[in-house]
Amino acid sequence: MMxxxxxxxxxxxxxxIIAVGVLLIGITLTLVSNINNGYDNSWVDASGKSIYGIKAIEKKKEIMSRWSGLLTQEAIAKVIEKNRQIVNNPKYKTKDGLSNQGYAKTQGFDDIxxxxxxxxxxxxxxxxxxxDSLKPKAAERFYTNRIDTxxxxxxRSDIKDMYSKKEKKFFINLAETLKTPLRYSYATGWKILLDSCSSVLYALAIFICVLLAPVFAQEYQCGADSIFLSTKNGKRKAILMKLLSAFTVTSIIYWIFFLGFSGVxxxxxxxxxxxxxIQTNDYWKSFYHITNIEAFWRMAVLGYIGCLALGSFTLLLSAxxxxxxxxxxxSFLIIMGPALLGQASNxxxxxxxxxxxxYQTLGGNMILMKYQLYEIFGKIFTPFQFLPVEFIVIAIVLVPFTYYGFKKHEVL
Incomplete structure (x- = not known):
């Protein structure tokens, strides 16, 4: 009952209630924008006219799916040759490049x-x-370029000191061992989701902080702390129930909104x-050997752990x-301060x-794009290996500090 x-x-x-309303509006606007106005859901018909929305999505999916399959040297050469025929056709040339009618003929293999x-x-x-400047023969360098670059x-002189020799070797080994040829498939849904993931995670993290900030602070603000801490179970069971309910609500809210957004x-x-x-889905340079669905669940779980840690920290502050x-x-400064500083400093x-x-746990697709490692006692860990452990420990360690911080509070 408690x-x-x-x-x-x-x-x-x-x-x-207000925070839920704001979060719903924000996520709804993000969804509407992705469905109605995004580049990935636009379609150009043969006359050069652009359309957006569900109809455009269906048409683009149909024509892009025709190019699904292994990206062999022959497949890449075919795309290069097809592209050359279109961009060199005087009918489709303009002062600014390719006309809309010309683009209409390339959009089927636009991802490749x-x-x-x-x-x-x-x-x-x-x-x-x-x-546009390549010839079909260049296709033989399609995969080796990734390693060479x-x-x-x-x-480079400005990069060489950022990583240890062991880390550099780690990156190069992953580049060389990526299984090729890669298999391409229409994956616009996954692309949009991975791109939007960071915004949704930041919104959820801030929402959870707003949600949990009053859990203990409200008892002080309304003067109920004197009654709360003088009851039989107030200094033990009731505090534990507050903590348990806070983490329950955090979990429910997080997964409802995250999976709801993804489901749409x-x-x-x-x-x-x-x-x-993921290398075929706009993450060509990523060193991770994972698929789109694996990337999705890794980001989802990492974001959840990050929100739990931030929730635990907010509860400590509340107490x-x-x-x-x-x-x-x-809590907001802890989330946004380091993120802004990290972007501003070289x-x-x-x-x-x-x-x-x-904020690293809320990075979403940035984790897939960054060349970031954690070297500890000579062993190398990726963010997906190190960050979950770090923030699970933080979330657990902060709980007893919150518990005793409120329990030992002296009622005035």
Missing amino acids: YLYELKKILRRKST RTLINYSFGGFQSYDDRTV LKKWLG IFFVFGVDGASAP RLKTSFSSIIV SNLVQKIMMVFP
């Missing part, structure tokens, strides 16, 4: 065209017209491409700072320090 009572207290607060641009464009550069990048994307775009490697507002502000030391802060 557990259910604490659950209701959290869910019925005005701050919770992008991969070719990544392969031949260098490690940190991208030019949408790189493929990585080695060249790691050897899958419903509209489909789940095609789940087993395709110590005694006001909801101050708890929310400090210092290798700062980047290393920022690697252990909570």
